[in-house]
Amino acid sequence: MAIQAVIFDWGGTISEYAQLELIDMWRLAAAHLSRASGRDEAELTQQLLDAELRYWDGVRVSQHTGTLGDILAAESRALGLDVTEAVVQEAAQKHLDAWTPHIVHHADAVSTLSALRAAGMKLGLLSNTHWPRAFHEHFLERDGLRDLLDVRAYTSHMSHSKPHAEAFRHVLSALGVAPENAVMVGDRPIDDVWGAQQVGMRGVWRPHSGSPPIGDVKPDAVIQELSELPSVISRF
Numbered sequence: 057m058a059i060q061a062v063i064f065d066w067g068g069t070i071s072e073y074a075q076l077e078l079i080d081m082w083r084l085a086a087a088h089l090s091r092a093s094g095r096d097e098a099e100l101t102q103q104l105l106d107a108e109l110r111y112w113d114g115v116r117v118s119q120h121t122g123t124l125g126d127i128l129a130a131e132s133r134a135l136g137l138d139v140t141e142a143v144v145q146e147a148a149q150k151h152l153d154a155w156t157p158h159i160v161h162h163a164d165a166v167s168t169l170s171a172l173r174a175a176g177m178k179l180g181l182l183s184n185t186h187w188p189r190a191f192h193e194h195f196l197e198r199d200g201l202r203d204l205l206d207v208r209a210y211t212s213h214m215s216h217s218k219p220h221a222e223a224f225r226h227v228l229s230a231l232g233v234a235p236e237n238a239v240m241v242g243d244r245p246i247d248d249v250w251g252a253q254q255v256g257m258r259g260v261w262r263p264h265s266g267s268p269p270i271g272d273v274k275p276d277a278v279i280q281e282l283s284e285l286p287s288v289i290s291r292f
Contacts, residue, residue, distance in 0.1 A: 059258075059292050061233040062172055062285070063224075065242030066183035066192065070165050070201065070282070073243070073264045074158040082108065103134075111186065161199045168282040169204040175286065180207040180227045182240070184217045184247060207231050218244075219251025228255075239289060241282075245273035258292055260285070 064070050086100035093100075169179055183192060189210050196202035207230040211217040214226055228235055235256030242248020242262065249259030250273045261267075261275035262282070277288045 058237065059177070059239055059289050060237040061178040061180060061228075061231050062239045062241060062289065063180040063182050063227055063231075063252075063257075064205075065218075065240075065244070065248050066181055066185070068243035068264055068266065069241060069248075069262055070161055070181070071195070072160045072162060073266045074160075107134075108186075156195075159195045161195070161201060162282055164281055164283040166200050166204065168285055169201065171286050172289070173204060177289075178207075178231045178233060179205050180209065180231050181205045182209045182211075182218065182223060182227045184211050184223075186212050189213055218242075218247040219254065221251070221255045224252055224255045224257065228257075239276075239292065241279075241285065243267045245270045245275070249273050249275045260288065 067074070082104040083097075083101050086097050086104055089095070089100050089104075090097040172179060181192075181196075185192065187210070189208075189212070192208070192210055193202060196205070196208070202208070207227055209223075209227045209230065211223060214223060216222040218224070224235070224240070228238060231238070238252075239258045239260055240248055240252030241260045242252075243264055243266075245261060245268055249261050252259040253276075258276040259273075260277045260279060261270070261273075262279050263270075276292070279285060279288060
């Protein structure tokens with residue numbers, strides 16, 4: 057069957073792998089919560105870091121997802137803090153601000169997506185994330201990628217995360233493409249490659265220094281640069 061659509065993972069695939077300590081992110085949120093509550097900032101930082109780690113452990117087990125706001129709200133209840141929506145939003149913005157200098161899209165991302173569109177491909181994005189849609193849209197728009205992606209799906213606004221089949225079906229449905237006519241490109245063998253293959257898509261692995269080991273997963277292709285994709289897809 058002819059390939060009609062290419063769906064990309066975001067972090068580590070379209071964007072460069074950002075090796076940043078989670079605790080640095082949560083120090084910013086804890087500073088705001090500390091001022092609102094009078095609680096110890098270091099203690100709050102550790103509580104919030106632990107909350108995020110528990111969140112991702114839960115996602116890996118259940119493949120059900122949530123948002124950054126969910127994490128903050130749940131921990132606010134656990135800590136007995138009266139955290140208003142305004143404080144949550146301010147903390148979330150600081151979280152984004154801290155990440156901003158570290159989010160860099162690959163130099164060949166725009167040219168590769170443009171070439172695929174010129175070849176008649178529909179393009180999608182499917183990201184496992186707890187960030188709000190606006191966070192990702194900010195970076196994609198900043199670097200000229202947003203309008204190249206016909207569908208942009210974030211699991212923070214969905215019921216399931218990759219590798220659950222429902223996450224892939226959500227994007228395929230939005231693109232109007234059957235699984236056998238679509239390719240998934242990602243840096244995580246289980247979440248991106250194996251998950252896509254289980255619904256009938258082809259899976260392309262784009263590894264980097266922080267990628268999980270390949271294990272028993274057998275990608276349909278392996279690339280080192282996004283610019284390799286058009287020729288790889290033409291052979292499918």
